[in-house]
Amino acid sequence: MTALPPAGPGMKLDQVDTPALIVDLDAFERNLKRMADFAAAAGIRLRPHAKTHKSGIIAQKQIALGAVGVCCQKVSEAEILVAEGVGDVLVSNEIAGARKIERLVALAKKARIGVCVDSIDNARELAQAAERQDVTLSVLLEIDVGGNRCGVAPGKPALALASEIARSNSLHFAGLQAYHGSAQHFRTYEERRNAVEKASALANQTVALLSDAGIDCGIVGGGGTGTFDIEANLGTVNELQAGSYIFMDGDYARNKNADGAAFDRFENALFVLSTVMSRPNDERAVLDAGHKALAVDSGMPEPFRRPGIVYRRPSDEHGVLQSEGGTLPMRGNRLLMVPSHCDPTVNLHDWYVCIRDLHGAAPVVEALWPVSARGCYF
Amino acid sequence: MTALPPAGPGMKLDQVDTPALIVDLDAFERNLKRMADFAAAAGIRLRPHAKTHKSGIIAQKQIALGAVGVCCQKVSEAEILVAEGVGDVLVSNEIAGARKIERLVALAKKARIGVCVDSIDNARELAQAAERQDVTLSVLLEIDVGGNRCGVAPGKPALALASEIARSNSLHFAGLQAYHGSAQHFRTYEERRNAVEKASALANQTVALLSDAGIDCGIVGGGGTGTFDIEANLGTVNELQAGSYIFMDGDYARNKNADGAAFDRFENALFVLSTVMSRPNDERAVLDAGHKALAVDSGMPEPFRRPGIVYRRPSDEHGVLQSEGGTLPMRGNRLLMVPSHCDPTVNLHDWYVCIRDLHGAAPVVEALWPVSARGCYF
Numbered sequence: 001m002t003a004l005p006p007a008g009p010g011m012k013l014d015q016v017d018t019p020a021l022i023v024d025l026d027a028f029e030r031n032l033k034r035m036a037d038f039a040a041a042a043g044i045r046l047r048p049h050a051k052t053h054k055s056g057i058i059a060q061k062q063i064a065l066g067a068v069g070v071c072c073q074k075v076s077e078a079e080i081l082v083a084e085g086v087g088d089v090l091v092s093n094e095i096a097g098a099r100k101i102e103r104l105v106a107l108a109k110k111a112r113i114g115v116c117v118d119s120i121d122n123a124r125e126l127a128q129a130a131e132r133q134d135v136t137l138s139v140l141l142e143i144d145v146g147g148n149r150c151g152v153a154p155g156k157p158a159l160a161l162a163s164e165i166a167r168s169n170s171l172h173f174a175g176l177q178a179y180h181g182s183a184q185h186f187r188t189y190e191e192r193r194n195a196v197e198k199a200s201a202l203a204n205q206t207v208a209l210l211s212d213a214g215i216d217c218g219i220v221g222g223g224g225t226g227t228f229d230i231e232a233n234l235g236t237v238n239e240l241q242a243g244s245y246i247f248m249d250g251d252y253a254r255n256k257n258a259d260g261a262a263f264d265r266f267e268n269a270l271f272v273l274s275t276v277m278s279r280p281n282d283e284r285a286v287l288d289a290g291h292k293a294l295a296v297d298s299g300m301p302e303p304f305r306r307p308g309i310v311y312r313r314p315s316d317e318h319g320v321l322q323s324e325g326g327t328l329p330m331r332g333n334r335l336l337m338v339p340s341h342c343d344p345t346v347n348l349h350d351w352y353v354c355i356r357d358l359h360g361a362a363p364v365v366e367a368l369w370p371v372s373a374r375g376c377y378f
Numbered sequence: 379m380t381a382l383p384p385a386g387p388g389m390k391l392d393q394v395d396t397p398a399l400i401v402d403l404d405a406f407e408r409n410l411k412r413m414a415d416f417a418a419a420a421g422i423r424l425r426p427h428a429k430t431h432k433s434g435i436i437a438q439k440q441i442a443l444g445a446v447g448v449c450c451q452k453v454s455e456a457e458i459l460v461a462e463g464v465g466d467v468l469v470s471n472e473i474a475g476a477r478k479i480e481r482l483v484a485l486a487k488k489a490r491i492g493v494c495v496d497s498i499d500n501a502r503e504l505a506q507a508a509e510r511q512d513v514t515l516s517v518l519l520e521i522d523v524g525g526n527r528c529g530v531a532p533g534k535p536a537l538a539l540a541s542e543i544a545r546s547n548s549l550h551f552a553g554l555q556a557y558h559g560s561a562q563h564f565r566t567y568e569e570r571r572n573a574v575e576k577a578s579a580l581a582n583q584t585v586a587l588l589s590d591a592g593i594d595c596g597i598v599g600g601g602g603t604g605t606f607d608i609e610a611n612l613g614t615v616n617e618l619q620a621g622s623y624i625f626m627d628g629d630y631a632r633n634k635n636a637d638g639a640a641f642d643r644f645e646n647a648l649f650v651l652s653t654v655m656s657r658p659n660d661e662r663a664v665l666d667a668g669h670k671a672l673a674v675d676s677g678m679p680e681p682f683r684r685p686g687i688v689y690r691r692p693s694d695e696h697g698v699l700q701s702e703g704g705t706l707p708m709r710g711n712r713l714l715m716v717p718s719h720c721d722p723t724v725n726l727h728d729w730y731v732c733i734r735d736l737h738g739a740a741p742v743v744e745a746l747w748p749v750s751a752r753g754c755y756f
Contacts, residue, residue: 003457003458003753003754003756004454015477017478017756018756020756051694051695073694073695076381079381094655094656094664095655096654096656096709097395099395118656119656119657149656149662149693150655150656150658150664151656153658277472277473277474277528278474278497278527278528279497280496280528283526286472286527286528288474289755291675291722293755295669297674297692315527315559316721316722317429317452320527331499343694344669348725349753373381375381377671378381378384378395378397378398
């Protein structure tokens with residue numbers, strides 16, 4: 001049993017039920033093209049991260065503009081993407097558990113599938129499962145380049161693991177995963193550049209060590225929306241894994257460009273449309289979107305183009321708008337909220353309501369796209 | 379397209395894929411009975427909040443133990459609950475938007491439906507829609523008893539609105555909604571009691587004012603898992619709307635009983651089973667459950683019965699376990715995590731994996747229940 005979608009194609013924006021996850025198609029298409037053009041000009045392969053959108057439709061649009069495939073984080077996400085026709089998926093993450101490894105390997109019969117590894121035991125589990133199912137699995141060795149999450153230490157520990165992978169008949173050693181997650185949200189350009197330079201040095205050193213041992217790193221994957229240009233300049237990462245650029249998290253606007261201005265390389269293309277459901281007094285307006293429609297792990301969402309109005313005190317199904325100089329909206333008024341973090345916000349919704357001419361005179365629902373891999377967290 | 383469920387009935391616990399939303403059936407059933415027995419002994423009607431569980435199966439179990447019906451927060455939730463056979467649903471919230479109001483009113487042809495109102499305009503919209511569809515809608519007037527969210531001010535403003543509702547032919551004035559949300563999580567018993575006493579005085583004063591005007595408040599709804607016993611002692615609220623008691627949020631354990639001990643009236647019955655997917659060094663173990671499997675709006679989830687181990691730095695698909703004196707688990711080890719906030723955590727999952735004898739010698743999957751109203755945020 002599934003709830004009805006909040007809109008249908010052809011509806012006007014003001015007929016869309018709320019809360020609804022809104023895609024500004026014009027801005028979204030410009031963002032897609034901007035990153036594709038950047039990668040082409042920089043001569044770097046683009047493998048966008050589908051964890052952001054969880055949609056085969058969007059993955060196909062990225063591939064049509066030149067992406068070599070997509071990344072995702074979970075086997076269940078990869079299953080949905082392959083079922084929706086995506087032919088090349090890197091699970092840019094470690095996969096633990098016998099049942100899940102069997103599923104991952106089975107998927108390699110239907111599409112080009114890669115996975116990350118950071119332990120010898122895991123490499124052996126994958127090799128055995130691939131051998132049993134008679135497939136070859138492409139493996140990126142994940143090194144910890146400063147994110148302090150997953151990944152083997154660069155240098156000798158990486159060499160030991162790479163040698164194990166390279167010896168396997170059922171695993172193809174494809175290169176390194178050298179993603180620095182936390183660097184994406186360092187606020188100044190200098191902080192991001194410093195972090196990426198250090199990451200790059202560690203990756204280069206590991207590539208050289210492996211090369212001396214006769215192991216070739218064809219791919220060095222990494223980079224995100226916060227560091228894509230720095231990565232491209234340095235040239236170590238040759239497969240860019242940015243995801244958020246298609247929608248632009250509110251939080252990324254808190255990053256600064258090299259010139260000190262707010263990061264503005266991409267446009268806000270994702271919103272949660274919300275209605276003021278209660279306006280008890282002049283102190284507050286209560287919105288119909290709370291934790292179940294808007295993720296707050298990276299801070300509060302912000303009303304779009306409503307200076308002087310802030311969103312505070314979210315609860316499960318409510319958020320409170322307060323004035324900081326602006327005029328509070330009235331009961332029944334509708335606002336576009338900019339999610340501070342798009343990925344977990346998208347994961348709360350079943351449908352993208354795709355609007356043409358969102359900020360124009362006659363915004364209309366052009367399409368409904370399912371968030372097909374929503375809930376695929378395993 | 380939906381991902382496969384993480385388990386099937388009859389499986390052993392160690393065969394369940396992770397992350398998975400786990401119900402400890404034994405503890406859950408004790409929690410259900412404990413609150414039902416409490417309400418029966420206190421002579422207070424129980425209308426548990428289904429926003430916690432979003433499941434017709436669980437709602438039916440609550441009703442079978444004596445609940446008069448359930449609450450929910452959204453029309454789409456009510457639609458799913460009614461479709462699953464629940465005959466009496468209060469939408470304990472204001473409903474804005476013409477399309478949603480029509481859906482709410484249509485539902486009143488299939489079940490006893492109530493709704494909250496805090497503005498005259500909204501009362502008129504509801505009355506007109508009910509009249510058009512030729513149904514009578516039961517209405518609770520929501521007053522703000524200190525939560526500072528929705529609700530008209532107690533006293534005269536409430537009387538004006540009550541009079542408007544009472545005049546309508548298509549609305550049935552059923553009483554007051556007097557829920558104090560923030561009081562649920564005040565840490566000491568005294569803070570909670572003081573807040574509820576103030577709320578109770580405001581509600582009593584409003585009931586008397588309405589009574590003098592010939593308007594009877596049959597129902598005074600309110601109370602939650604943090605204040606249920608205080609509400610029952612005071613006797614103002616006569617329909618208790620507690621929801622979390624069935625599962626027990628980790629955050630409620632930070633509340634104190636009257637004797638200063640940690641709040642322990644109900645047991646942890648909800649967990650997210652998670653696997654260590656990476657163990658790069660002795661500093662950390664990386665779990666496969668992050669923001670997309672565990673809500674963190676009320677603080678970090680906690681490893682169950684693993685003192686000295688803390689969960690930190692969650693990202694979308696990862697969480698990092700660190701030692702504060704305890705021994706970190708190894709790669710492949712599985713842990714039960716206690717969600718700090720059950721409601722938004724449940725809303726991330728499609729299935730309850732219901733385990734009998736969870737902490738015993740032979741834990742087994744007894745049932746899979748769908749989180750039927752997951753994603754019903756509108």
